[in-house]
Amino acid sequence: MKPVAFDYERPRTLNAACALLASEDLLAKPLAGGQSLGPMLNMRLVQPDLLVDITRIPELWRVEEDKSVVVEIGACITHAAIEDGCVPGVTGGILASVAGGIAYRAVRNRGTIGGSLAHADPAADWVACLAALGAEVVLHGPAGQRTLPLGGFVVGALEVALEAGEVLEAVRVPILSPNARWGFYKFCRKTGEFAEAIGAVVHDPDRGVARAVIGATHSRPIVLEEASVIFGTAASGGRGSFDRNAASELMKAAGLDPDPYFFQVHLVALERAVDQL
Amino acid sequence: MSAKSLEMKINGAPVSAQVEPRQHLADFLRETRLLTGTHLGCEQGVCGACTLLVDGKPVRSCITFAVACDGAEVQTIEGLDDDDIMKALRAAFSAEHALQCGYCTPGMLITARDIVLRLPDADAPRIRVELSGNLCRCTGYVGIVRAVERVLAARRGRESDGAIRGSAATVGEA
Numbered sequence: 001m002k003p004v005a006f007d008y009e010r011p012r013t014l015n016a017a018c019a020l021l022a023s024e025d026l027l028a029k030p031l032a033g034g035q036s037l038g039p040m041l042n043m044r045l046v047q048p049d050l051l052v053d054i055t056r057i058p059e060l061w062r063v064e065e066d067k068s069v070v071v072e073i074g075a076c077i078t079h080a081a082i083e084d085g086c087v088p089g090v091t092g093g094i095l096a097s098v099a100g101g102i103a104y105r106a107v108r109n110r111g112t113i114g115g116s117l118a119h120a121d122p123a124a125d126w127v128a129c130l131a132a133l134g135a136e137v138v139l140h141g142p143a144g145q146r147t148l149p150l151g152g153f154v155v156g157a158l159e160v161a162l163e164a165g166e167v168l169e170a171v172r173v174p175i176l177s178p179n180a181r182w183g184f185y186k187f188c189r190k191t192g193e194f195a196e197a198i199g200a201v202v203h204d205p206d207r208g209v210a211r212a213v214i215g216a217t218h219s220r221p222i223v224l225e226e227a228s229v230i231f232g233t234a235a236s237g238g239r240g241s242f243d244r245n246a247a248s249e250l251m252k253a254a255g256l257d258p259d260p261y262f263f264q265v266h267l268v269a270l271e272r273a274v275d276q277l
Numbered sequence: 278m279s280a281k282s283l284e285m286k287i288n289g290a291p292v293s294a295q296v297e298p299r300q301h302l303a304d305f306l307r308e309t310r311l312l313t314g315t316h317l318g319c320e321q322g323v324c325g326a327c328t329l330l331v332d333g334k335p336v337r338s339c340i341t342f343a344v345a346c347d348g349a350e351v352q353t354i355e356g357l358d359d360d361d362i363m364k365a366l367r368a369a370f371s372a373e374h375a376l377q378c379g380y381c382t383p384g385m386l387i388t389a390r391d392i393v394l395r396l397p398d399a400d401a402p403r404i405r406v407e408l409s410g411n412l413c414r415c416t417g418y419v420g421i422v423r424a425v426e427r428v429l430a431a432r433r434g435r436e437s438d439g440a441i442r443g444s445a446a447t448v449g450e451a
Contacts, residue, residue, distance in 0.1 A: 001320040005278040008298030008344050031345065038340025039321040042301075051298065053345055080334070104410025105391060106328050106335040191409035 003041035010053040014060075014140045014167060020052045022142055022165030030054050030167055032076050035103070035111035036119040054167060060114070062170065063087060072138070073171045075114020083108060090176040091133070094202075098129045098184055104192045114168045120154045120220075123194035127154055128215025129184060131223050132200035135173045141166035154220045180204035183276030185269050186216070197265040199273030203231060212274070214251060214266050222254040231274055242274045281344045287312070288356025296343045303327045305343035306353060314354040314383050318412070325411030328384035329353045335391045354383040362390050365431065369424035377415035385411050389425045397433065401426055 011017045021028045026049040031037060033055075040046045054060060060076035063086050071087055082099035085092060102108055102116075102125050116126045117137065130150055137153045139146050142165045153161050162168065176182070182202045186195035198215030212227035224230075230250065232241030247270055252258070256266060280295040287310060296305060301320075306312040306329075315338055318324035322340040329338050330352040357363040366389050369375070376382045385408070392399055392407045399407065404425045405418070413421060 002304075003299040005297065005299055007278055008281055008342070010345075010347070031342075034340055034342065034345065035322060035337075038301075038337075038342075039323075041299075042320050042340065051342075055345070104325070105395075105407065106325065106337050106388065106410060107322060109331075109334040110336050110341060191406055 001042050004044060004047045006041075006048050007050045008053065009050065010056055012056055014057055014169065017052050017054050017057060017167050018140060018142055018165045020050065021167065023050070024164065026050050028052055030118070032060075032112040032115035033078060033110035034115075035107045036115065036121065060169065065175070066172070068175060070172045070174055073113055073173065075118075075168045075170055076112050077114075079103075079108035079111050079113065079116075080105065082113065087173075090178060090180055091173055094129070094133070094176070094182045094184065095173070098125050101125060101186065102192075107192075113171055117150075117154070117171065118160055118162065118168045120156075120158050120160045121194065122157050122219060122221070123196075123198070123216040125184075125186065125195070125198070125215075128198040128200045128213050128221050130171060130173065131215070131221045132182070132184075132202045132211055132213040133173050133176075134202075134209065134211065135171050137168055138170040138172060139163075139166045140169040145169070147172070151220070151223060156219045174207070176202070177204050177206035179206055180209075181277045183273035185272035185276065187265055187269055197262075197269040199266070199270035201227065201231070201270070201273045201277060203228075203277055212247075212270060214254070214256060214270055216269075217266070218257060222251065222256060224250055224254070230270070231277060242271045244271065247271070281347075283344055283347050285346055285348065286350040288352055294343075298342060298344045300343050301339050302329075302331075302341045302343045302346055302351070303338035306338065306351070312353045312355055316380055316383055318380065323410075323412070324381070325384045325388065326381050328387045328411065330387060335387050354386060357386075357390070360390070362393050362428070365428045366390060366393070366424065369427040370421070373420040373424040373427060375416060375420040375424040376413075381411060381413045381415075385413065385421055389421070389428075392425055393428055393432065397429065399425075399429060404429075 028050040029048045031051040031053045060074045062074040064072045079099040079102045082095050087095050116124050135150050184200045186198045195216040200213040202211050210228040212224040214222040230243045230247040232243050283294050283296050316326040318326035320339045322337045327338040328335050331349050388411050404422050
């Protein structure tokens with residue numbers, strides 16, 4: 001249970017980190033909180049030549065509102081900081097609630113939002129929650145900065161669209177209207193473990209958003225951009241009006257694994273998320 | 278793979294060392310500082326036995342590399358002998374039979390102290406959720422939950438003493 005020997009660098013700027021990660025001769029991995037990478041290193045599932053610790057780069061610690069439309073969260077912001085309310089407003093409310101359910105406080109104290117997204121475990125909370133919020137990621141690389149929708153970034157299980165030398169710099173989360181409603185439900189057999197199924201829904205009529213996400217799939221989450229049909233009257237306070245048949249059809253059409261247990265547990269997670277609207 | 282220099286405070290004392298980057302914080306403390314109160318159970322961040330404080334916050338020292346803690350202040354269970362909350366927790370753990378073999382206890386105490394400080398109003402279900410990242414294979418957790426409840430109740434009693442005089446009389450000293 002000891003990692004292979006690796007080198008370690010701790011750059012102070014994004015450009016320096018990108019330069020270290022761009023090497024074609026070495027397997028270099030960025031290290032933030034290390035709460036996913038750490039176990040994989042200990043089990044030697046990852047055997048890097050170099051770890052690039054990005055936690056001392058000041059830009060990665062920002063939380064900034066952009067014209068009251070988007071809040072930009074630096075990649076090194078920890079789950080615990082989000083749980084404790086470092087993002088304001090309704091958007092901060094959903095983020096804090098989801099953050100508080102990730103693993104355990106000792107993990108949340110080091111684990112970061114950027115690290116979780118870049119690791120892209122399908123069962124991770126942020127992958128589903130941020131997809132439901134319609135978030136984007138900001139990537140910094142040798143060619144400068146680019147922005148991708150989350151759906152274009154998380155391309156599969158543990159697979160993201162980072163090019164050589166690129167670092168996930170920040171997550172851009174649209175700010176919800178004051179009237180927005182949301183729901184997030186995950187099935188875990190034990191508190192704090194990775195989810196078996198996740199349902200996440202965001203209903204923000206003022207911004208024309210009625211999105212549902214089925215998470216903890218075998219790959220990237222299934223995003224239903226127009227999910228009003230399954231909300232029924234839930235969005236206006238009519239609890240228990242989840243349209244099971246409509247949801248099943250949409251989930252089948254989206255290609256969710258039809259295994260009876262797998263399908264059912266995801267359907268019920270979605271139902272319970274809708275019930276929270 | 279070159280060793281890296283590391284400076285940190287361990288239980289209040291400044292320490293300089295050369296470390297291999299792959300050495301995690303728990304091995305560094307146990308093997309080079311002989312601070313064996315930090316226990317290693319799973320070495321994959323699941324069991325919680327290795328939980329200690331880095332800059333005042335509980336972290337898993339088996340998935341935290343020592344080199345990444347350069348400049349940090351580390352407190353292990355050995356460094357909390359004189360901490361008031363830890364004294365109260367130790368007494369409560371004894372009174373409530375919150376340990377048997379003791380392997381999980383250092384991590385349990387660090388987590389319990391965090392609950393007491395951060396969540397003064399936690400009830401038993403909340404304490405269970407917060408403790409869910411620390412595994413105990415002896416006690417069945419009942420005694421541990423009661424011990425944390427006992428310390429929280431005593432502190433609440435002390436705070437409201439005067440408003441509701443004597444309300445803490447049944448929960449004992451902590």
